Amino acid sequence: MTSMSKNNTRELILVKGSEIIRKKGFNNTGIQEILQAADVPKGSFYFYFKSKDDFGLQLLDYYQELMFSMLDRHLDNKSLPPVDRLRSFFKEFLTFYEHNDFTGGCPLGNIAQEMSDLNEQFRLKLKNVFDQIKYKIGDTLKEAQTNDKISLPGDAYTIADFIINCWHGSLMRAKVMKNPQALNIFDTFIFTLLLNNKL
Amino acid sequence: MTSMSKNNTRELILVKGSEIIRKKGFNNTGIQEILQAADVPKGSFYFYFKSKDDFGLQLLDYYQELMFSMLDRHLDNKSLPPVDRLRSFFKEFLTFYEHNDFTGGCPLGNIAQEMSDLNEQFRLKLKNVFDQIKYKIGDTLKEAQTNDKISLPGDAYTIADFIINCWHGSLMRAKVMKNPQALNIFDTFIFTLLLNNKL
Numbered sequence: 297m298t299s300m301s302k303n304n305t306r307e308l309i310l311v312k313g314s315e316i317i318r319k320k321g322f323n324n325t326g327i328q329e330i331l332q333a334a335d336v337p338k339g340s341f342y343f344y345f346k347s348k349d350d351f352g353l354q355l356l357d358y359y360q361e362l363m364f365s366m367l368d369r370h371l372d373n374k375s376l377p378p379v380d381r382l383r384s385f386f387k388e389f390l391t392f393y394e395h396n397d398f399t400g401g402c403p404l405g406n407i408a409q410e411m412s413d414l415n416e417q418f419r420l421k422l423k424n425v426f427d428q429i430k431y432k433i434g435d436t437l438k439e440a441q442t443n444d445k446i447s448l449p450g451d452a453y454t455i456a457d458f459i460i461n462c463w464h465g466s467l468m469r470a471k472v473m474k475n476p477q478a479l480n481i482f483d484t485f486i487f488t489l490l491l492n493n494k495l
Numbered sequence: 496m497t498s499m500s501k502n503n504t505r506e507l508i509l510v511k512g513s514e515i516i517r518k519k520g521f522n523n524t525g526i527q528e529i530l531q532a533a534d535v536p537k538g539s540f541y542f543y544f545k546s547k548d549d550f551g552l553q554l555l556d557y558y559q560e561l562m563f564s565m566l567d568r569h570l571d572n573k574s575l576p577p578v579d580r581l582r583s584f585f586k587e588f589l590t591f592y593e594h595n596d597f598t599g600g601c602p603l604g605n606i607a608q609e610m611s612d613l614n615e616q617f618r619l620k621l622k623n624v625f626d627q628i629k630y631k632i633g634d635t636l637k638e639a640q641t642n643d644k645i646s647l648p649g650d651a652y653t654i655a656d657f658i659i660n661c662w663h664g665s666l667m668r669a670k671v672m673k674n675p676q677a678l679n680i681f682d683t684f685i686f687t688l689l690l691n692n693k694l
Contacts (some may be wrong), residue, residue, distance in 0.1 A: 302642075321520060321523070321609055323523035324522035373605055374599055389633070399612045403666075405667060408667055408668075409604075409667050409670065410520055410609070412602075412671045413598045413670065423672060455684075457677065457680055458681070458684045460664075461665040461677050462661040462664050463664060465662060465666075467664075468608050469656070471608065472622050472625060474621060485654075489689070
């Protein structure tokens, strides 16, 4: 992981590029557009990024850093039982998407869908990010099983995978519906039914 | 719905365009590329489609027709109990994706993710397609509840929505993983756990 505070121009390009790409897609966004939004010259872009693909790969690292930091903030909050921590993570996202009128979707999921058949480097990086998220969520479910004696309906890491996958499909549907229904259904089925959570 | 047999040029453009768009995305595919793949002149394209957006909207109708015909073929197969019919529908998809090395994803889900924030006509059409799929799956689950006395863990149409959403996220993940794991997890959690199916 890179330190985002080390240089502001690089981060500015990533932030502005991300805003456009999240709405329009990676292939549908030109470098020129990103430069204009960040108000930096072409030379700055090529100082930090070798090519548009290199920019995309570094953008995935940037998303990973944001995602892990949010995930860890919730999952390491030992003041809550493990399943409540996980649920609060998704609740924060639900609030975020509500404030954004259910636009944008998950930046990782969007690029995964767009690029996994087109660029093997993107695919392998995304595979690894989702695997890491699975391990973090799986560890939390394991803790629920061991400490809270929660009876899980299967292997903790397989349930973690199912949760990650359902979440991404629910986000896609929320983007289409432009209301919280799909995310509320996700919350009910995953937490009330599958994990029998009483939060 | 339009009859696909009425004219072959229109269908050829839709089929060839679909093949490219499924891999590269809608915005990332040019009309010229579709014309070349279909081996038809520009005039043919504009005879059937007013614009690229009009082509995209007619492509969604075409996908809807394919999807409903496959869905109905399984769900109307009264030789199987309702939940087995639904499961066989997803099994056919799993086999299809295996044969295609888990590339492409769901054409409707891909365009939903790409276009729902960019074009309101696309979004409303996709919202309607997913709603129709929900009603078809929900009706089948209702039948399972009424005829087979299957105890559902919630409202049939809400479960149908959850199934549709989980499926799309699982397809995205399978595209990243390039193996059937996410689709097998979907099958296990939805059918063995949620619907308690013994197929």
